[in-house]
Amino acid sequence: MIPELGHFALVLALVLALVQAVVPMIGANRNRFALMAVGRPAAQGQFFFILVSYVCLTWAFIQSDFSVQLAASNSHSATPLMYKITGVWGNHEGSLLLWAMSLSLWTVAVTVFSRHLPEAFVARVLGVLGWVSAGFLSFLLVTSNPFDRLLPGAGEGRDLNPLLQDPGMIIHPPLLYMGYVGFSVAFAFAIAALLSGRMDAAWARWSRPWTTVAWVFLTVGIAVGSGWAYYELGWGGWWFWDPVENASFMPWLLGTALMHSLAVTEKRGAFRSWTVLLAISAFSMSLLGTFIVRSGVITSVHAFATDPKRGLFILALLVIVIGVSLLLYAWRAPRLGGGGSFSFVSRETALLGNNVLLSVASASVLLGTMYPLFLDALGMGKISVGPPYFEAVFIPLMTPVVVLMMFGPFLRWKDDDLLAAVRKVVPAFIASVAIGVGTAFALDHVTWRTVLGLALAAWVVLASIQLLAGRFTERAGAAMGARLRSITAAWWGMWLAHLGVGVFIIGVTLVGSLNANLDVKMQDGQRAELAGYTFTFRGVQDANGPNYDAARATIDVSRGERTIATLKPEKRLYLAQGMPMTEAAIDIGPFRDVYVSLGEQVSDGTWIVSIYYKPFISWVWLGCLLMALGGVFAVADRRYRRLAAREAAVATNQRLA
Amino acid sequence: MKPRSKRLMLIGGGVALLVAAVALVLSAFQQNLVFFHTPSEVAEGKAPVGKTFRVGGMVEDGSIRREPDGLTVSFAITDTAKVIPVSYRGTLPDLFKEGKGAVVQGKLEADGTFRASEVLAKHDENYMPPEAAHAVEQASKAAATLSQ
Numbered sequence: 001m002i003p004e005l006g007h008f009a010l011v012l013a014l015v016l017a018l019v020q021a022v023v024p025m026i027g028a029n030r031n032r033f034a035l036m037a038v039g040r041p042a043a044q045g046q047f048f049f050i051l052v053s054y055v056c057l058t059w060a061f062i063q064s065d066f067s068v069q070l071a072a073s074n075s076h077s078a079t080p081l082m083y084k085i086t087g088v089w090g091n092h093e094g095s096l097l098l099w100a101m102s103l104s105l106w107t108v109a110v111t112v113f114s115r116h117l118p119e120a121f122v123a124r125v126l127g128v129l130g131w132v133s134a135g136f137l138s139f140l141l142v143t144s145n146p147f148d149r150l151l152p153g154a155g156e157g158r159d160l161n162p163l164l165q166d167p168g169m170i171i172h173p174p175l176l177y178m179g180y181v182g183f184s185v186a187f188a189f190a191i192a193a194l195l196s197g198r199m200d201a202a203w204a205r206w207s208r209p210w211t212t213v214a215w216v217f218l219t220v221g222i223a224v225g226s227g228w229a230y231y232e233l234g235w236g237g238w239w240f241w242d243p244v245e246n247a248s249f250m251p252w253l254l255g256t257a258l259m260h261s262l263a264v265t266e267k268r269g270a271f272r273s274w275t276v277l278l279a280i281s282a283f284s285m286s287l288l289g290t291f292i293v294r295s296g297v298i299t300s301v302h303a304f305a306t307d308p309k310r311g312l313f314i315l316a317l318l319v320i321v322i323g324v325s326l327l328l329y330a331w332r333a334p335r336l337g338g339g340g341s342f343s344f345v346s347r348e349t350a351l352l353g354n355n356v357l358l359s360v361a362s363a364s365v366l367l368g369t370m371y372p373l374f375l376d377a378l379g380m381g382k383i384s385v386g387p388p389y390f391e392a393v394f395i396p397l398m399t400p401v402v403v404l405m406m407f408g409p410f411l412r413w414k415d416d417d418l419l420a421a422v423r424k425v426v427p428a429f430i431a432s433v434a435i436g437v438g439t440a441f442a443l444d445h446v447t448w449r450t451v452l453g454l455a456l457a458a459w460v461v462l463a464s465i466q467l468l469a470g471r472f473t474e475r476a477g478a479a480m481g482a483r484l485r486s487i488t489a490a491w492w493g494m495w496l497a498h499l500g501v502g503v504f505i506i507g508v509t510l511v512g513s514l515n516a517n518l519d520v521k522m523q524d525g526q527r528a529e530l531a532g533y534t535f536t537f538r539g540v541q542d543a544n545g546p547n548y549d550a551a552r553a554t555i556d557v558s559r560g561e562r563t564i565a566t567l568k569p570e571k572r573l574y575l576a577q578g579m580p581m582t583e584a585a586i587d588i589g590p591f592r593d594v595y596v597s598l599g600e601q602v603s604d605g606t607w608i609v610s611i612y613y614k615p616f617i618s619w620v621w622l623g624c625l626l627m628a629l630g631g632v633f634a635v636a637d638r639r640y641r642r643l644a645a646r647e648a649a650v651a652t653n654q655r656l657a
Numbered sequence: 658m659k660p661r662s663k664r665l666m667l668i669g670g671g672v673a674l675l676v677a678a679v680a681l682v683l684s685a686f687q688q689n690l691v692f693f694h695t696p697s698e699v700a701e702g703k704a705p706v707g708k709t710f711r712v713g714g715m716v717e718d719g720s721i722r723r724e725p726d727g728l729t730v731s732f733a734i735t736d737t738a739k740v741i742p743v744s745y746r747g748t749l750p751d752l753f754k755e756g757k758g759a760v761v762q763g764k765l766e767a768d769g770t771f772r773a774s775e776v777l778a779k780h781d782e783n784y785m786p787p788e789a790a791h792a793v794e795q796a797s798k799a800a801a802t803l804s805q
Contacts, residue, residue, distance in 0.1 A: 234748075234751075235748065343663060344663060344666055344667055344670070349667070352671070353671075353674065356671060356674055356675060356678070357674070357678065360675065360678040360679065360682065363682070364682040364685075364686075367682065367686060368686065371686075381692070381693070382692075382693035382711075382791060383690050383691060383692050383693060384690075384691045384693065384711060384762075385686070385689060385690060385691065386689065386691055386762075388689045389685055389686055389688075389689035389690075392685035392688070392689060393681065393682050393685045393686075396681055397678060397681070397682075519728050519746075519747055519748055520728075521726070521727035521728065579751075579752070580751040580752065581751060582751055597748075599748045599749075600748075600749065602723065602727050606727070608727060608728065608748065610748050
């Protein structure tokens with residue numbers, strides 16, 4: 001009964017999505033406030049019904065109702081409660097439901113935080129979001145009903161893929177989806193602007209916080225996913241250039257470009273058409289990502305579906321969304337106008353340069369991800385494009401991005417003197433090169449990659465310090481507190497996020513240059529040495545869990561005479577699917593991780609052990625978190641609230657008049 | 658400078674940057690493509706020696722053998738028609754088993770052994786790496802044509 005209720009709620013949600021898609025749009029075109037006002041309640045009602053549907057599905061998982069096909073394939077009565085709940089999205093249908101729910105949540109957020117915007121604009125935004133939602137809900141209902149029954153019901157479930165039974169997987173998909181789907185708001189704002197022909201600084205200011213929040217979610221989501229891969233896949237890698245990772249990275253790159261382009265449109269009125277195009281592209285990449293991950297065109301841990309009908313449906317959805325928005329763009333964008341002019345040497349140019357580079361980077365990921373799929377689909381042979389390609393592309397593309405990223409803030413808007421600006425940063429630049437070379441020598445690891453990475457990181461840190469110092473001395477004479485207060489939250493956000501890039505580069509460079517690993521056959525009492533640490537094998541015990549059997553090794557890690565940690569890596573066998581799993585054990589430190597995973601048993605009491613020494617790996621994620629924190633600061637800026645209050649007053653007056 | 662020539666400079670600079678970036682991407686792409694060959698193709702000498710490529714198929718039953726050092730593994734990949742000996746040093750994926758699909762990436766040695774730098778197996782019990790499935794399918798098609 002409850003699954004049917006969930007199914008029915010989903011149908012109702014689709015009906016409301018269609019109402020939300022059609023009625024406010026008509027209202028906006030005919031300037032009828034009564035019709036426009038339908039948007040908000042329709043969106044909120046839609047969210048309610050999707051939530052009901054989602055809760056019903058979760059209920060089937062918690063109750064181990066194995067007459068529901070989805071629960072039978074992805075849960076087990078012995079699965080821990082937490083993984084029963086997260087198992088809901090550990091499969092194709094459930095994760096699409098989560099997709100639809102995050103879209104609906106974003107839409108509700110728009111209905112709540114848009115009181116200060118003109119009614120017609122909000123109506124169009126809600127209409128666009130309604131269309132997207134209707135597309136996804138019908139996809140769910142037509143091809144991927146999560147409530148399909150299994151008759152007769154299964155006696156026992158087949159359990160969730162053990163790789164997904166992990167704390168990281170509890171938060172990774174929701175965060176990532178909130179990020180992915182969040183770009184739909186920026187997209188809807190852009191389409192609404194094209195439809196209304198209104199595209200000004202105010203529009204950019206409304207879009208900015210939404211884009212930034214989506215970007216923050218996506219950043220944290222990607223970082224968590226990377227952390228999961230690091231400790232769950234058992235060999236210490238943190239990024240694999242896997243199509244699924246690329247699917248989330250492409251919208252991230254374009255989203256980053258969009259945030260910066262929006263900044264220019266808001267402050268200077270320039271880049272209008274470019275900003276709209278980026279908003280369309282970023283969301284298209286999110287949809288493409290969904291297609292790549294969900295259609296089964298690639299096989300990876302994320303690809304649950306291999307039903308061609310589904311792939312076709314998403315592809316059609318993709319073509320419609322991209323096609324319609326580009327047509328609209330081609331038709332309307334020429335009317336948007338050029339906006340503020342600027343000279344060759346200006347902050348605008350620096351931002352434009354980075355925008356172009358980020359877009360090319362995104363396109364290069366697209367090429368590397370999609371080209372093999374195309375060839376395969378056309379029957380022209382199978383190829384694969386691995387990490388060497390992406391590394392060969394990203395180092396030269398990102399180096400100028402990082403240099404410009406720290407040089408741009410020293411330039412004034414509109415027009416500046418190149419020589420004067422260069423003179424400001426020359427000391428920091430020379431010092432960075434010196435630090436890069438010097439540190440590489442000190443580490444006794446002189447390769448051009450190490451030198452380049454360290455120099456770039458030093459450049460980011462030194463230039464950040466110089467920027468902050470400049471900001472302080474600007475108001476010489478004022479009290480310390482007053483000087484601090486004069487710096488806006490948005491500025492701190494920029495500063496933190498850029499510093500985060502520096503921290504990230506330090507992590508990537510050092511873990512790439514200095515990591516060490518050793519595969520070794522060990523038995524009780526045997527020792528191995530790596531990077532100055534001694535690892536002593538203390539045998540293996542049984543350690544069975546609720547839905548798996550495991551062998552747990554004990555390995556003492558010591559440095560000199562001092563014992564640092566006792567690591568207990570496991571080899572698990574998940575019973576329902578007969579699937580083995582490696583559970584690594586990590587001693588996490590601020591400057592290095594020591595990582596141990598248990599391989600195969602070679603003979604009785606003898607095991608293969610993989611040992612990894614990963615210097616500065618936490619800095620990779622710390623850098624991502626700093627970037628995300630920067631985004632949070634930027635959104636928290638007071639001027640958004642101040643301006644929102646003023647616009648709300650104007651909007652109310654308009655309505656009354 | 659006149660606004661017109663300023664704009665031209667800006668556009669010219671942008672286009673130059675774009676062209677350079679695209680050239681970089683395409684050349685990196687060309688150099689780093691990894692091709693896929695079935696064991697039959699390798700046996701026929703169609704695969705390059707000394708260049709990285711991928712081979713997929715089933716791990717032949719009874720072929721997994723560990724060298725005395727305990728770390729180097731040798732096994733054979735087959736598409737049911739031809740068999741390619743593979744040697745690999747490192748940890749094998751959890752789901753690497755005899756009689757199951759696997760894809761190996763590495764280089765062909767002059768003696769006909771494939772030295773793998775990477776071994777990919779399936780992610781769960783149902784899934785077969787598409788390259789492995791493809792290789793077996795090709796071989797059975799070839800066998801069907803021969804027997805006709």
